[in-house]
Amino acid sequence: MAFKIVVCVKQVPDTNEIKIDPIKKTLIREGVPSILNPDDANALEAALQIKDELPETEVTVISMGPPQAKAMLTECMAMGADRAVLLSDRALGGSDTWATSNALAAGIQKLGGCDLIFAGQQAIDGDTAQVGPQIAEKLALPQVTYVSKIETVGSLSDASHTMTVVRTLEDGYERIKVQIPCLITAIKTLNEPRYMSVRGIFDALQKEVTVWQAADLGVDATEVGLDASPTNVYRSFTPAVKGRGQQITGDTDRELAVNLLQALKSKQIV
Amino acid sequence: MAVVIKSEACKGCKLCISACPFEAIEMQGKVAVITEKCTACNQCIDACPFHAISREAANLKEADLDAYKDIWVFAEQRDGRLMNVSKELLGEGRRLAESMGSDTKVYAVLMGDAVENLVQTCAAYGADGVYLAEEMHLSHYTTDGYTKVLTEMIECYKPEIVLYGATHIGRDLAPRVAARLNTGLTADCTRLDVSVAAYKAYAEKYTTLDTSTLDAASQDRTLLQTRPAFGGNLMATIVCPKTRPQMATVRPGVMQQCEKDMTRKASVIRIQPALCETDIRTEVIEVVKQAKAMVSLSDAEIIVSGGRGLGTEEGFKLMETFAAKVGGTVGASRAAVDAGWIDHIHQVGQTGTTVKPKVYFACGISGAIQHLAGMQDSDLVIAINRDPEAPIFEVADFSIVGDLYKIIPQLIESWDDIMYTA
Incomplete structure (x- = not known):
């Protein structure tokens, strides 16, 4: 029997490419590319590596977002995912992590469930790391987060139904055996995501991204969207820029160094 | 809304x-x-x-919010040691409790096996009381075990606010608890307020926010949870108006510990966790501590950070020599970590460690927003970079435009002479 794997992915703006307009103090968005969230690429790669071993494995990528996210999902299929589902509806807009995980959990249930769910540890736009664990909770699955290595994946014919993974901690790591089905969140060191292949791109372009709306998922305004979300944005603002300090001058490197140290000393901090 | x-x-x-x-x-x-x-x-x-x-205001039925009171801090312990971030959160809890009124108490939630000795530590750092849940299955953190016990405690005792350190354990546990309780959770907060007046004063002093619509006389004590979003490009203040408890994770190194006072006493409320083996669907086979993890950026008083401008892995040898001379800790930008020159444990920034040392040396760091988000609260920032246009200079107190490979050896050579003579 083959594995059914779902990978949760998100299209994000490349936050490394964002700059602040120094005068207007607003975000400069022009030319900021939308990308597959980096940790999600590792999550997808983990699923594809299982598929490399067990070719009958079915890998489905699922995302929630605006229609533009279809392009990213097509890229995921070009990397090797079998199919892609996009949850897209104005009614889903403004969902916080609680509401987002409701929608994604409903989407995964509509897919008929699965044996494994992979997600990125966190997305670079929100950085919350909450949606993965909250999907696991809503599907009543065990989870392991911050996974940096997958050691063994018990086959489904195996009675044990477990996998062994390495979860990183700030001060080391732990090896964890977890029951399948489960949800795993991937960090960057888990693997090196593959590139799209030419053949993969060709095949992916022949495939449609399935789009489901809130009604298809059977979720309503008490579960998804802005009004259902327990958290709301109260205010938002750009951080104030501290402003340039003093430029140290000097004719030689030695003079620059000495002048800096004199300035430091005068502050009596060191 | x-x-x-x-x-x-x-x-x-x-x-x-x-x-x-x-x-x-x-x-x-x-x-x-x-x-x-x-x-x-x-x-x-x-x-x-x-x-x-x-x-547009939402028209939703509100939970009985008044039934919830007090502030809880998840007192994260590993191997019987209380994490620093938990001490910081107890300090922050005290600060919040003071502005909420004298009836608000700060409780530590201490879970583990044979961890009673930490009750006094929690008290010393600001807890009025400690909920103590000891059970053999809690000896090591598991998602299932800790979620079950903590969720049941919250349902029973109804805290108004629950704070967690944004550690690999806190960020595994808190979202799971929030989902089970159907309440909100705000990740990686860098500031918490329960007083609109204090929030307004902060916003006026440090941000570009238009504060004219904030009423400083407001008696509302909703938890205002401020965090970086969008890779640190935008700050957002999040509220959880309809459900309780209000929950947040907070980065290590952001909040201030209170003065440790071992004479402080805390009441102890013992919890008998109803937990059995089948509740826990994971098995921790092995826990490995790694020496490299001893880098403690969040506690460092001086940080010497290197970035892409070092050009090579060898550059970090110079950083180490410099750090040894000034008594500092080596940090790094994401670019240097991504290049494989140094381990992620050294990374400063939005996706690394948030730091606020007394002195931060940024060497060959251009100053991407996500890096600035993790270090701009340092007391004194010194930037050394060849590019006079580098954004790091916008937050630097002292700037040197020049070649770090020439400047830093001179700093090392002259350090003792200048810093240690009258």
């Missing part, structure tokens, strides 16, 4: 479109409309000169 545009009031000026950080506003014909990308961040409301944009 959806943001809506009154189409009859919209003049089609497009100012809201440029104000929106999320590209969530489009022109449809001559009027702007909000798309599903909207996160209700409110940026457009102030940007509209015609007052055509507003928030």
Whole structure:
């Protein structure tokens, strides 16, 4: 029997490419590319590596977002995912992590469930790391987060139904055996995501991204969207820029160094 | 609380479109409309000169919010040692409790096996009381075990606020608990307020926020949870108005510990956790401590950080020599970590460690927003970079435009002579 794997992915703006307009103090968005969230690429790669071993494995990528996210999902299929589902509806807009995980959990249930769910540890736009664990909770699955290595994946014919993974901690790591089905969140060191292949791109372009709306998922305004979300944005603002300090001058490197140290000393901090 | 545009009031000026950080506003014909990308961040409301944009209040039944009181801090322990971030949160809890009124108490929630000896530590750092849940299955952290016990405690005792350190354990546990309780959770907060007046004063001093709509006399004590979003490009203050408890994770190194006072006493409330083996669907086979993890950036008084400008892995040898001379800890930018020159454990920034040392040396670091988000609260920032246009200079107290490979050896050579003579 083959594995059914779902990978949760998100299209994000490349936050490394964002700059602040120094005068207007607003975000400069022009030319900021939308990308597959980096940790999600590792999550997808983990699923594809299982598929490399067990070719009958079915890998489905699922995302929630605006229609533009279809392009990213097509890229995921070009990397090797079998199919892609996009949850897209104005009614889903403004969902916080609680509401987002409701929608994604409903989407995964509509897919008929699965044996494994992979997600990125966190997305670079929100950085919350909450949606993965909250999907696991809503599907009543065990989870392991911050996974940096997958050691063994018990086959489904195996009675044990477990996998062994390495979860990183700030001060080391732990090896964890977890029951399948489960949800795993991937960090960057888990693997090196593959590139799209030419053949993969060709095949992916022949495939449609399935789009489901809130009604298809059977979720309503008490579960998804802005009004259902327990958290709301109260205010938002750009951080104030501290402003340039003093430029140290000097004719030689030695003079620059000495002048800096004199300035430091005068502050009596060191 | 959806943001809506009154189409009859919209003049089609497009100012809201440029104000929106999320590209969530489009022109449809001559009027702007909000798309599903909207996160209700409110940026457009102030940007509209015609007052055509507003928030629509949601019409939802509210939970009995008054039944919830007190502040809980998840007292994270590993191998019987209380994490520093938990001490910081007890300190922050005290600060919040003081502005909430004398009836608000700060409790530590201590879970583990044979951890009673930490009760006094929790008290010393500010806990009025300690909920102590000891059970053999809690000896090591597991998602299932800790979620079950903590959720049941919260349902039983109804805290108004629950704070967690944004550690690999806190960030595994808190979202799971929030989902089970159907309440909100705000990740990686860098500031918490329960007083609108204090929030307003902060916003006026440190941010570009228009504070004219904030009422400093307001008695509302909703938890205002401020965090970086969008890779640190935008700060958002999040509220959890309809459900309780209000929960947040907070980065290590952000909040201040109170003065340790071992004479302080805390009441102890013992919890008998109902936990059995089958509740826990994971098995911790092995726990490995790694020496490299001893890098403690969040506690460092001086940090010497290197970035892409080092050009090579060898550059970190110079950083180490410099750090040894000044008594500092070596940090790194994401670019240097991504290049494989140094381990992630040294990374400073939005996706690394948040630091606020007394002195931060940024060497060959250009100053990407996500890096600045993790270090700009340092007392003194010194930037050394060849590029005079590097954004790091915008936050530097002292700047040197030059070659770090020439400047730093000179700093090392002259350090003792200048710093240690009158």
